[in-house]
Structures are given as C-alpha cells and as structure tokens.
Amino acid sequence: MKIPFPLARLRNIGIIAHIDAGKTTTTERLLYYAGKISRFGDVHTGDTITDFLPQERARGITIQNATVSLPWNKHVINLIDTPGHMDFFYEVMRALKVLDGCVVVMDAVAGVQSQTETCWKFARKVPKICFINKMDRVGAGYSRTLMELIWKLNSRVVLVNIPIFKKTQDGDSFCGVLDIVNQKVMKWDLNDPEKIDISDVLDSENDSLIEQYTKCRQSMVDTLSLFDDVLVKSFLEHADGDYLKLDSKTLNESIRKATIQNQVTPIVCGSSFKNIGVQPLLDSIINYLPSPLEAVFPDVNKDVIKGPMKRDDKLGILFNENKDLCAALAFKIIHDPIRGTMVFVRIYSGILKNGHTVHNTTTGKSFKIGKLVRMNANIPEEITHLNAGEIGVITGSTISENISTGDTLISHSIKKDGLKTLSRKPEFNLKINPMITPPPVFTVSIEPRTLGNKKSMEDALHILTVEDPSLHVSHDAESGQILLSGMGELHLQIAKNRLLNELNAEVEVGKVMVSYKEIINKGSNEITIQNENGYKFTINVSPIEEEKLASLLSEDGSNLVTENETWYPLGSDNNYLVMEKNIKYALEKEWPLQLSYESIVNSLISSSVVVLQHGGKRRNFPLYSCAVKVKGDWEIPIDTTSPMEILSISRSILSKTLTDLPEEEYSVLEPSMNLKVLVNQKDMGPVIQDLTGARSCTILSIEEDSLTKDENAVEFQKIAHDQYLPPDSTLNMARLENDDISKKVINATAPLKAMMAYSNKLRSLTQGRGEFYMTYRGMEKLTQDRMNSLDDA
Numbered sequence: 001m002k003i004p005f006p007l008a009r010l011r012n013i014g015i016i017a018h019i020d021a022g023k024t025t026t027t028e029r030l031l032y033y034a035g036k037i038s039r040f041g042d043v044h045t046g047d048t049i050t051d052f053l054p055q056e057r058a059r060g061i062t063i064q065n066a067t068v069s070l071p072w073n074k075h076v077i078n079l080i081d082t083p084g085h086m087d088f089f090y091e092v093m094r095a096l097k098v099l100d101g102c103v104v105v106m107d108a109v110a111g112v113q114s115q116t117e118t119c120w121k122f123a124r125k126v127p128k129i130c131f132i133n134k135m136d137r138v139g140a141g142y143s144r145t146l147m148e149l150i151w152k153l154n155s156r157v158v159l160v161n162i163p164i165f166k167k168t169q170d171g172d173s174f175c176g177v178l179d180i181v182n183q184k185v186m187k188w189d190l191n192d193p194e195k196i197d198i199s200d201v202l203d204s205e206n207d208s209l210i211e212q213y214t215k216c217r218q219s220m221v222d223t224l225s226l227f228d229d230v231l232v233k234s235f236l237e238h239a240d241g242d243y244l245k246l247d248s249k250t251l252n253e254s255i256r257k258a259t260i261q262n263q264v265t266p267i268v269c270g271s272s273f274k275n276i277g278v279q280p281l282l283d284s285i286i287n288y289l290p291s292p293l294e295a296v297f298p299d300v301n302k303d304v305i306k307g308p309m310k311r312d313d314k315l316g317i318l319f320n321e322n323k324d325l326c327a328a329l330a331f332k333i334i335h336d337p338i339r340g341t342m343v344f345v346r347i348y349s350g351i352l353k354n355g356h357t358v359h360n361t362t363t364g365k366s367f368k369i370g371k372l373v374r375m376n377a378n379i380p381e382e383i384t385h386l387n388a389g390e391i392g393v394i395t396g397s398t399i400s401e402n403i404s405t406g407d408t409l410i411s412h413s414i415k416k417d418g419l420k421t422l423s424r425k426p427e428f429n430l431k432i433n434p435m436i437t438p439p440p441v442f443t444v445s446i447e448p449r450t451l452g453n454k455k456s457m458e459d460a461l462h463i464l465t466v467e468d469p470s471l472h473v474s475h476d477a478e479s480g481q482i483l484l485s486g487m488g489e490l491h492l493q494i495a496k497n498r499l500l501n502e503l504n505a506e507v508e509v510g511k512v513m514v515s516y517k518e519i520i521n522k523g524s525n526e527i528t529i530q531n532e533n534g535y536k537f538t539i540n541v542s543p544i545e546e547e548k549l550a551s552l553l554s555e556d557g558s559n560l561v562t563e564n565e566t567w568y569p570l571g572s573d574n575n576y577l578v579m580e581k582n583i584k585y586a587l588e589k590e591w592p593l594q595l596s597y598e599s600i601v602n603s604l605i606s607s608s609v610v611v612l613q614h615g616g617k618r619r620n621f622p623l624y625s626c627a628v629k630v631k632g633d634w635e636i637p638i639d640t641t642s643p644m645e646i647l648s649i650s651r652s653i654l655s656k657t658l659t660d661l662p663e664e665e666y667s668v669l670e671p672s673m674n675l676k677v678l679v680n681q682k683d684m685g686p687v688i689q690d691l692t693g694a695r696s697c698t699i700l701s702i703e704e705d706s707l708t709k710d711e712n713a714v715e716f717q718k719i720a721h722d723q724y725l726p727p728d729s730t731l732n733m734a735r736l737e738n739d740d741i742s743k744k745v746i747n748a749t750a751p752l753k754a755m756m757a758y759s760n761k762l763r764s765l766t767q768g769r770g771e772f773y774m775t776y777r778g779m780e781k782l783t784q785d786r787m788n789s790l791d792d793a
C-alpha cells in the first residue's frame, strides 16, 4: 500500500487581502517557482491559473476561491486564492473555515486597507504571515506599512526579511531582500526570474546594511524571547548573549511556535510582479505556518464529542478516539458542465475512499460517493482516497441532492459499507459547525421572458444558490416576483451575467434595490395542534434578544446547544429554529421512530424558512431575527416514513401564530453600514455636509489615518515604538500633520440605501482623491422619516 504523505509536511493555506493587493499575481508566482507552471500568466492578459472563470478574466478580479496544490522543499502546499472585493467576502469566510494558516498580502503603497482589516479580524484565530508586496512601486513604504499593521491590526511582528534597494538614475530601485534569519543578502536579476545573487551580509561593504541587519536581529530575538524560554536559554548559553550568533534553526523554530500560537506575525516582503521575494515567501509558508497536526481544532457539536479531541500522525484529529471514523466538511459546491456536481471537502479525520458509503449528519441521509478528485484550479486529477488534513473533491451521480455547503460527512475509513459499525457510536452524529451566511443587503427581481422559460430559470437559480450560499432566492408574496438577493451591487451583477451567459437562462433582471426586512416586536401566541393521526406540535415565534444569542453563540457563530435546547440557523436572516429536548423520545434508549431526527428537524426548518420568508404584516418584507420555538412535547407516529405531514402542520401553525399578531407589532428594518471615508483635510467640509445632510449618516469620529482609537492602541503604540523599523523615506509621511498630505478618516454609520452610487459623488466632491469603504453593521429599524421616504419611493 502507498504510504500516506506525512501530515507534518502538508500546509493548507489561504491567501487573503484587500482587492488588488496582488493575491492572484503572487499565487501565479508561487506556482511558477514551485515548478507547477513553466510560464506565469498575468491578471491583465487574463491568463492566470486561479482566475479561470470568464468573468474573472474579463474583469481582472477574483470572484471565487480557487484551490491549487504545489510542492516546495519536500512539502505540499494546498493553497486557496480568495477574492478581495467585499461583495465576495463569503468566499473568504468559507476558505478560512477549512484552512490552517494564511498569507496576508499587503500593497506597500496603500498600506493596511480596509478589507484587509476585515479579513484579518475574521481570521483572528488562524496563524498568519504577512507578505508586503509591490515594493517596486514608487511610494512603497515597508516600515510605514508595518507601523500601520502594528497599530491597526494589533499584532507583534518579526521581520524575517527587509527590503534592499539599489541606486539608479531615477532614485532607489527595489532589488532584493536582506534575510535576517539566515544572514543573507538576496538580489534578483530583473531579466532572469530564476537568477538570484546570494551573499553573506557580514561580507558586505555597506555599513548601513550591516547596521540594519544587526538591529533587526536584536529586535527579533527580543520579541521572541517574550514567549520562548528555549530561545532565551539558547541565546544565553550557546550564543553567549550575542544576537548575531543565534543559529537560524533555533530562530526558525521559535518563530514557528510563536506564529502558531498567534503571538507574532512573521513579515516577508517582495514584488510578485517583478519576481522578487517569492521563494522566501514559499520558505516562510513551510517554516512558520502550521501543518494539520498543529492547526486549531475545528468547532464541533459538544454534545457528542465529550472528551478532548486528540491528534494522530496518520489519522488527523481523533474524535472520541475513534480510529475508524472519517469526518469531512463540505465547504463548496460547483456544477461542472462535464463532470456534474463537484463537492469540495476538507478531511479532518481518517481516510475517505472512492466508492465508500457516507452519512450526512446534517440531513441524516446515507449514500454512496462516486469518484474523488484533487483540483488544480479547474483541472481535476483522479485519486483513490483523500487522507486526513487534505482538501479534495467528491463527484458522482448521488451527491447533488445529498450534500449542501456546510454539511458534515461521516464514513468508515476502512470498510466500504462500514456505517453500521459507526452508527452505534455517538460521533456518528458529529457536526463540524458550518459557516454562517451573512445577510444579503441588495435584491433584484428576476422574471422568465416567457412562461416556457420558468423551469430553466428555476434550475439556473438553484445552481447559483447552491454554489454560492450568500445568494438567496425568495418569492415576493405581494408582487408574485422571484427575488434574488446578494451581498452587493457587483455580486448581483456577476450573478446576473452568469444567469444570462453561462447558465443560458432566458430572464429579465430588474434594477438593484436594498433588501428590507421586518421584525416582530413581541412574541406570538403558543399554538398547539394535536391531530387524530398521532401528530402533536406546539410552536410560537418570538424576537431574538441579541444578548441571549451572543451568549449562546460559540466564537465562530455556529455552536448553539444549551441544556434544554438546540438552535438551528434558518438561512441568513438571523432566524433560528429552537428545538426543546423532546420529552417522549429523549428517554428511550434507542431512537424509536422510523424517521430520523435530522429529517424531522429539516422539515421544521423548511417550513419555518418558507413562512418567515413570506414576510411581515407591514410590507411583506421577510422576517428577521425570529426564534421559532418547538416545545419538547412534540409527537409523531412511530411508523411514519415521510415528513410531509410535519411540513404541513408546522407551516399552518406558524402562519396562524404570525397572522394573529397585530400589524403594530411588526417594524421595518433596513441595512445599516459602517462607513469609513478617507479624504484630504481640505475636502472634509463638503464631504461631511453631504454625509450628514442628504445621506442621513451619523458621524462617529474623525481621525488621522493610521491612528486607531482602539483600547489596545496605547499598548501597540508602545510595541511600534520598541520595534526596530528600517529607514523608510515614506515612514514620516504617515505622521505629517500637513493638511494637504495627511488624510483624515471619517467614521460614520450610514443607511445602505443612502449610499447607493456614492462613489461618483465622492469622486466629484474630492476630485477623485477620496476613498470609502463600507462593511455591514446590522439591520436597523427605520426612523419615521425614512419610513416616509420608503412610502414615497
């Protein structure tokens, strides 16, 4: 038998950052230097490996995650190139769910940009290294970017390498890096991407370089010594307290430990476009980011995994020490015109084999899987099995109706049909908590061109939403229209193009509108139905108290089990199905019903989603932040095999209890955004006037760019002060108080509706110098004024 690839030599990583930081260009160079491609493509010519969708090539931006695998120094790196545009943030969220570490790419001119901040915060538990890219550009600021990183992202840094420049007629030109760990000067040949001139820094005749090296080393050791006693011992005993004598192996081990513990971020720099600094980035991925054996444990339902999870060299994570168990998470689904449905999975435990039967713990269904493949961007490679820690794809005719994004799959690692053996163990019900889909904020109406096009429209919409769960389809009860909702205007534009051009749907798409919701202000009556067929359900709906929800949610927002209740998310509108522990069946030793518990829950989920989507009494907008509570006294006949009656009973109770609530108990909500506008001092007046006047924004603060009012700011300002930063002509610019140069940041909250087409307005108010970023803040009740403007619209 083939010996499995050692898990310790595997890296599952993502590449994340603000739009245009250079993620795809960097990925392309990583593939090139790893020997996976013989020439690198370019985002301008639309021939990169990871941006393979027609729309990605046409627009030069990444829209969906692309997985590639590359060898480096006897290791394998599975890498996901993620999109940087905020409309596609769900892609980043789902990649981070299955990755063990990530590379954060920064544009050395732009510094720490807003979407990088968002990604960084979301990835707070994931070990990271940072690649300061675009060092070749005029205005690139290595130390200025680092300063921002420390202040804005609150991280300690370890400078693995720093930039070096050569003098030219036009000034300094970026040509290589000074490797602080290995004491090397590395200079790349601009005419030959393979050629590097490497020398010992101490042999250099450049005193300033030696001084920078010495100071960086000292700063590195001082930072690492805060966390690592082994390093301190080595420094004192073997290096005689001399910073330069500490060997690179000890340093690398220490950086690795501190990175995996999330205590420091190693920094490397370069220019992907000019092929400088990419090989040291590859080394750093291997040296500092965790293997699956060192990664953070996945978040699972604690009711079935009672003891601590353990790690095994070959089997990955052991749940309840079960060595037969294979557990995987489905994190992405695509429909390939030739290969059919393809489900991307991350294996956490055991081995998944071709043709084995798997059990979906989310739906309660079991089925046989077809072929397994490993994807390199859009090129598949057939394989016989997937080992723990690996990322791969399941294909086969049975999977399309049996797996959705976020489902946990269980299989027997050895026996082809070994589910019977597993089904007696508690971990048969293991759930790796899925990612939560963010609420959509924009909507378009979709109509078939003719009645005959209705079926093909529904099929196309089904494919779109299965592939991208951050798109939602609903039905407007009042107008009878089908509505497609998403995360932003670009998101819906791309979806529209896919519908028309890729999926060939004959549809008319309306104009983009903001998604409104409704909320109930108090709980509805509890209604019980008990019928002669032996069904009994008691259900009511109440508004969710945010504090209660926050106290229940695990850190990544998905594990909701209390002593008496389990909370199941209902789509993306912050609605939940709350199942009380069943009084009758919970006491039985073995499950007495024909129908699985999962299919009962799934029926209740389906009916709740339909009724809540049907909308509130004010404007029929979908209901938001509701808990549908099913009391624990429910009963169903023991021999029922179909959930149909559960669907219809629960739907009728829910509709009735919501209809009984008077209209005054419903309120309309609109999406509210956190807004950050960067402008020069002299443009502030008109920008603020426009925001507070026509756009009803609330200004929260006005700050200097790159300063943070965060409570950690003082601590991190001190860290920034203590950290040695190499000389950088742009460093002081960040601190200049000169009104013409220093940018101000206006922080505000804004109703999304008022911010539509804001980029044109800001451009005209600031002669193109202003920038703005928005992130979703939450749904807010409409003020009377805004309610009136809704009436007028």
Ligand SMILES: Nc1nc2c(ncn2[C@@H]2O[C@H](COP(=O)(O)OP(=O)(O)OP(=O)(O)O)[C@@H](O)[C@H]2O)c(=O)[nH]1
Pocket (backbone or CB within 6 Å): 017, 018, 019, 020, 021, 022, 023, 024, 025, 026, 043, 044, 060, 061, 062, 063, 082, 083, 084, 085, 133, 134, 135, 136, 137, 270, 271, 272, 273, 274
């Ligand atoms: N000068 C310079 N330009 C670069 C460098 N790396 C990338 N670029 C350019 O930056 C632009 C964006 O590069 P991409 O690689 O598409 O950036 P991205 O982060 O993948 O973008 P999204 O995936 O759309 O978020 C392109 O014009 C690249 O050629 C670099 O090192 N130096």
